[in-house]
Amino acid sequence: MIKFRVHKTLHTAEGIMPLDISFELEHGKLLSIYGNSGVGKTTILRILAGLTSAENLQIEVDNEVWDDSEKNIHLAIKKRSVGFLFQDYALFPNLTVKENLAFALNKNDDKKLVDELLELMELQQLQSTKPLELSGGQQQRVALARAIVRKPKILLLDEPLSAVDDEMRFKLQDYILKTHQQYKLTTILISHHLPEIFRLADHVMMIDKGKIIKEGSPSNVFAEQRISSKFKVIGEIIAIKKSDIIYIISVLSANNIIKVIATEDEIVNFKVGQKVLVASKAFNPLIQAIP
Amino acid sequence: MIDLQPFWLTFKLAIITTIILFIIAVPLAYWIAYSRMRYKAIVEAIVSLPLILPPSVLGFYLLIAFSPENSFGIFLNKYFNIRLVFTFEGLVVASVLYSLPFMVNPILSGLKNLPASLQEASFTLGKSKLTTLIKIILPNIRTSLLTGIIMTFAHTVGEFGVVLMVGGSIPKETKVVSIAIYDEVESMNYHNANIYALILFVFAFLILITVHIINNNSKTRLY
Numbered sequence: 001m002i003k004f005r006v007h008k009t010l011h012t013a014e015g016i017m018p019l020d021i022s023f024e025l026e027h028g029k030l031l032s033i034y035g036n037s038g039v040g041k042t043t044i045l046r047i048l049a050g051l052t053s054a055e056n057l058q059i060e061v062d063n064e065v066w067d068d069s070e071k072n073i074h075l076a077i078k079k080r081s082v083g084f085l086f087q088d089y090a091l092f093p094n095l096t097v098k099e100n101l102a103f104a105l106n107k108n109d110d111k112k113l114v115d116e117l118l119e120l121m122e123l124q125q126l127q128s129t130k131p132l133e134l135s136g137g138q139q140q141r142v143a144l145a146r147a148i149v150r151k152p153k154i155l156l157l158d159e160p161l162s163a164v165d166d167e168m169r170f171k172l173q174d175y176i177l178k179t180h181q182q183y184k185l186t187t188i189l190i191s192h193h194l195p196e197i198f199r200l201a202d203h204v205m206m207i208d209k210g211k212i213i214k215e216g217s218p219s220n221v222f223a224e225q226r227i228s229s230k231f232k233v234i235g236e237i238i239a240i241k242k243s244d245i246i247y248i249i250s251v252l253s254a255n256n257i258i259k260v261i262a263t264e265d266e267i268v269n270f271k272v273g274q275k276v277l278v279a280s281k282a283f284n285p286l287i288q289a290i291p
Numbered sequence: 292m293i294d295l296q297p298f299w300l301t302f303k304l305a306i307i308t309t310i311i312l313f314i315i316a317v318p319l320a321y322w323i324a325y326s327r328m329r330y331k332a333i334v335e336a337i338v339s340l341p342l343i344l345p346p347s348v349l350g351f352y353l354l355i356a357f358s359p360e361n362s363f364g365i366f367l368n369k370y371f372n373i374r375l376v377f378t379f380e381g382l383v384v385a386s387v388l389y390s391l392p393f394m395v396n397p398i399l400s401g402l403k404n405l406p407a408s409l410q411e412a413s414f415t416l417g418k419s420k421l422t423t424l425i426k427i428i429l430p431n432i433r434t435s436l437l438t439g440i441i442m443t444f445a446h447t448v449g450e451f452g453v454v455l456m457v458g459g460s461i462p463k464e465t466k467v468v469s470i471a472i473y474d475e476v477e478s479m480n481y482h483n484a485n486i487y488a489l490i491l492f493v494f495a496f497l498i499l500i501t502v503h504i505i506n507n508n509s510k511t512r513l514y
Contacts, residue, residue, distance in 0.1 A: 051411050077414040084415040090408035094430040103426070104416040150417060 350456025
């Protein structure tokens with residue numbers, strides 16, 4: 001169980017913004033943090049890892065106090081059992097793939113785990129390669145594997161899938177799910193991508209201007225409850241085309257493009273790039289904007 | 292036949308200075324790069340001072356400070372039995388101060404260009420600051436380290452003003468090549484001055500070519 005409570009004054013481009021977040025997360029769950037850029041998502045992960053300090057902070061992980069600003073407790077970064085997947089992956093350019101993983105081992109650790117992870121992430125062929133020679137997706141797998149070598153209590157993923165194409169994204173989501181389940185990790189994932197959150201997360205926290213504005217299961221947070229539907233898909237509008245007197249809206253969800261018909265009155269609510277919910281009752285697909 | 296002794300002395304001075312400066316500069320640059328102290332700028336200014344200060348100014352102050360007539364000189368003499376005026380040891384101390392920016396600045400710029408996430412990743416993988424420095428930071432700024440080493444070595448070889456002020460021109464003790472050239476010219480011995488000068492000229496040119504080759508290749512071929 002993770003208990004987290006923070007108050008910190010952030011200095012952003014738009015001025016001072018207080019970050020006030022508190023949450024509890026059960027062991028083995030996957031929490032996703034959702035929100036626009038610059039609302040303090042990365043800061044939350046950094047605070048958990050001990051990389052950033054805060055004026056008022058309480059962190060407790062499995063009954064062990066990591067931070068308590070009132071009692072002046074601040075556990076050193078290296079003593080925190082976290083795996084941190086950085087946005088830029090932060091692979092060590094001077095070490096090979098295998099050495100990057102082995103670097104995370106302590107003296108008495110079982111070296112087999114490195115081989116096990118190389119196999120799980122399908123990296124055996126690349127183990128002697130230096131990170132700069134790898135593609136984005138490969139680097140990401142190495143970084144994910146490295147973050148897990150210490151079998152951390154918490155795995156922190158800072159928007160890991162933002163820089164890869166859709167096909168790779170789908171595969172990498174599989175790797176994240178696989179490791180999350182196989183090593184029984186408690187994972188916190190920052191993501192902008194709704195299909196990803198629906199696929200991976202047990203719980204979502206929507207953050208805006210340093211506050212939690214909504215939380216719950218993904219379908220509770222993102223979908224309007226009042227629609228009782230046969231199916232629901234969350235996606236992003238990639239095109240709006242006029243065809244005679246109606247409009248065709250193309251919505252991308254995971255790897256599928258769904259085409260939905262809309263009238264001229266309806267179209268004013270939509271624009272390309274907008275996140276929408278497509279639902280269907282018996283016949284008519286229904287398209288609705290989501291916040 | 293010209294006397295090669297000044298060359299050996301020069302290279303001995305340059306090697307010792309480079310080793311001492313490397314040991315000092317790594318922790319100093321690390322502190323400057325990552326410290327959040329307010330008076331950091333003062334330390335940075337002091338490190339860079341020899342770049343602007345005429346060597347004779349630095350040499351003059353060192354001469355005064357090291358003088359056995361003054362308190363610091365007396366202190367060194369009494370407690371450590373060290374004399375720094377007109378001795379090789381004095382040259383080493385002066386060279387270390389004079390070449391400080393040539394070692395510190397390249398290392399500092401290497402550290403500043405290194406993504407902070409590399410260190411942070413190492414910390415989150417359970418490693419101490421020292422392990423991170425030795426296994427991650429230094430290997431990843433090795434171009435900067437090499438540049439610092441070469442520049443310090445070359446700069447020490449090319450010293451004149453400080454060496455003349457602190458060391459004078461004592462054969463086998465403080466008479467380095469640049470001083471030897473000056474002596475030969477003063478005694479109208481242009482032939483010998485020419486040979487010394489030509490050797491230094493070629494040496495300096497080769498050093499700079501090496502530095503530029505390293506820098507040009509570092510982005511593409513370092514790993």
